[in-house]
Amino acid sequence: MRLLVLGGTVYLSKAVAEHAVARGHDVTIATRGKTGEAPEGVTHLTVDRSTVEGLEPLRGKEFDAVVDVTRFPNQVGNALDVLAGKVAHWTFVSTCSVYNDDATPGQNADTAPTHEPTPDDSDDPAMDLFGPSKVSCENQIRERLGDRALVIRPGLIVGPGDRGDRFGHWPQRIAEGGEMLAPGDPGENLQYIDVRDLADWILDAAEARTSGTYDxxxxxxxxxxxxxxxxxxxxxxxxxxxxSQDLLVEHEVAPWMGEQSLGLWLPLPEYAGFMNRDVSSAIAAGMRNRPVGETALAWRAAAGPEPALRAGITREKEAEILAAFHAR
Ligand SMILES: NC(=O)c1ccc[n+]([C@@H]2O[C@H](COP(=O)([O-])OP(=O)(O)OC[C@H]3O[C@@H](n4cnc5c(N)ncnc54)[C@H](OP(=O)(O)O)[C@@H]3O)[C@@H](O)[C@H]2O)c1
Structure with a gap:
């Protein structure tokens, strides 16, 4: 398969390119050359997709499949202008942040309501427009490619090489042993995806020309x-x-990400649906998920024995909260 990765030098898109090379595909990646490094075995084209002119190196080329990770609607439109007639299958990597109801458990990708899209020519990087921008990207892909379009909406992407450490706090802290703070209730649900499982599914789907929209x-x-x-x-x-959530809030633990945060933990009831989605259609479409223990072991092996984590709570903060818990 002749595969074009729009991206290819950062976490997920790099994993897609690496796995595709390992499968024996003919892989081209296209980036500005500013972030990360190209994997071995790919052809690297220098492009800037913020204008149509910046995509000239791709004009006239044909591909069996494209994998696209941008969050900017104007970049999607520009790439479609240059490539839409020349590709057999296009996977757009979107996000679960497209949904506008985070509270209701059990929703699925076919029927869950999404945000209003930003305009098709938007290149606004504001973080609060991340979901609406991705909706606009998705809409353009589906409108212009029809059944050649696959849209995948990941939640938290984790595993070896993770740059956010919202997962990493857990294996790191568990490995240290002893009494450990766990947030909320053991029966609350969570969801994430191992970057390697997502990359493999994207490639399986491109090979099979799967279309549709899935979490x-x-x-x-x-x-x-x-x-x-x-x-x-x-x-x-x-x-x-x-x-309890109340005690964590009292001690200013941030949910999900940032300083003194706990990843994969979100306030209830307002986020009761965010990590409680029905993904049966994704499984039917080929998504496979390895056991979390395998992800944890691989994360530890890649991160090394004493990683400087970009998320999680400090041991001092944890001790302070546990002391308050036992004092009650
Ligand atoms: N991380 C998560 O937990 C999470 C959760 C939900 C969804 N997602 C989605 O998953 C995907 C992750 O993708 P990723 O890991 O590959 O990271 P990424 O940061 O989306 O990668 C961006 C890639 O695009 C290239 N790029 C950026 N601007 C460009 C431009 N103007 N022209 C051409 N190329 C450009 C970058 O290289 P240069 O800078 O060198 O151009 C880089 O290779 C994204 O779609 C993200 O929205 C992530």
Whole structure:
């Protein structure tokens, strides 16, 4: 397969390019050459998709499949102007942030309501427009490519090489052992996807020319199972103390990301649907998810023994909250 990755030098798109090379495909990646490094075995074209002219190196080329990770609607339009007539299949990597109801559990990609899209020519990088921008990108892809279009909406992408560490805090802390703070209730659900599973599914789908719109996240698993399975895989001697949302808020723990945060933990009830989605259609379309223990082991191997994490709570903060918990 002649595959074009629009991207290819950063986390997910790089994994797609690497896995495609390993499968024996003829892989071209196209970027400005500003971020990351091209994987071995690919042809790297220098483009800037913020204008149609910046995509000239791709004009006239034909591909069996394109994988596109941009968040900017104008970049989608420019790439479609140059390539739409020349490609057999286009995967657009979107996001679960397109949904505008984070509270209702059990929603699926076919029927869940999405944000109003930004204009097709938007290149506004504001973070609060991330979801609306992706809706606009999705709409253009579907309108112009019809059944050649596949849209995958990942939730949190994790695993080896993760740059956010919203997953990494958990295996790192569990490996240290002892009494450990666990947020909320062990029965609450969470979802994420291992970058390698997502890359493999994208390639399987491109090879099979699968079309449609799907979530790209594992089936919901309880936080209790998540932590226990990681502890088992790491052979860790750890006990979990479940601390209520109220106490975490009182101690200014941030949900999801940032300083003194806990990843894969979100306030309830307003986010009760965010990591509780029905992904049966994605599984029917070929998504496969490895056990979380495998993801944790691979993350640890890539991160090394003492990684400087960009998310999670400090041990001091954890001790302070556990002391408050036991004092009640
Ligand atoms: N991380 C998560 O947990 C998460 C969750 C949900 C969805 N997603 C989605 O998953 C995807 C992740 O993609 P990724 O890991 O490959 O990272 P990314 O940061 O989206 O990669 C951007 C790639 O595009 C290239 N690029 C940027 N601006 C460009 C321009 N003007 N012209 C040409 N190329 C340009 C970059 O290289 P240069 O800078 O060198 O041009 C880079 O290779 C994204 O679609 C993201 O929205 C991520």
């Amino acid at each position: 790209g996240i594992c089936p919901p698993m309880t936080r209790g199972d998540f932590l226990r399975d990681i502890a088992t895989a790491l052979d860790a001697d750890v006990t979990f103390t479940w601390v």
